[in-house]
Amino acid sequence: KQEVTQIPAALSVPEGENLVLNCSFTDSAIYNLQWFRQDPGKGLTSLLLIQSSQREQTSGRLNASLDKSSGRSTLYIAASQPGDSATYLCAVPISGGYNKLIFGAGTRLAVHP
């Protein structure tokens, strides 16, 4: 059964730091991996989707990498800003189709001025 783990659970950094969030999964037979952002009390905003054939994806200051063989993905945030403060979740589809997702517990990020 697929399990998704995110480390660290919480992170507090000063503004301007580059940081890395980690996501690991137990079954490497994934089709893709998606990173989301969630602000308190809000829904999920899709940040990046990496297909299984890709090694990384970039969007602005965000870069996500995928290493299927080791069961890991990282989300790199460059030059962090207070507006980046949120919970970041990674998710992979459960085998069997239909894009049913299994989520990690998330990393709660606080960027202070």
Add this chain to the structure above:
Amino acid sequence: DVKVTQSSRYLVKRTGEKVFLECVQDMDHENMFWYRQDPGLGLRLIYFSYDVKMKEKGDIPEGYSVSREKKERFSLILESASTNQTSMYLCASSLPGLSNTEAFFGQGTRLTVV
């Protein structure tokens, strides 16, 4: 801009009431999903639908039902609301397929059952 819209941000209902949570997407997606999110338990799949009138149970379907009469709309029904259904409910949609199927979420409905 892609959009998944949930009908209410906040709802307060009484125990035993029948509750309807509505979700509409404007992306012509075949797949639609209902998740609930609870502290310490994360996001869990309640039901999903892969086509009009088609539905399948997720991991925690007990106490819930769904309806999908039109492609763009997916409703979650709490037949008789109970306090343990107090939660954040999140609707999502995606295209069919496996590789490049990005999921899009609504803004969430915070339901409190008193």
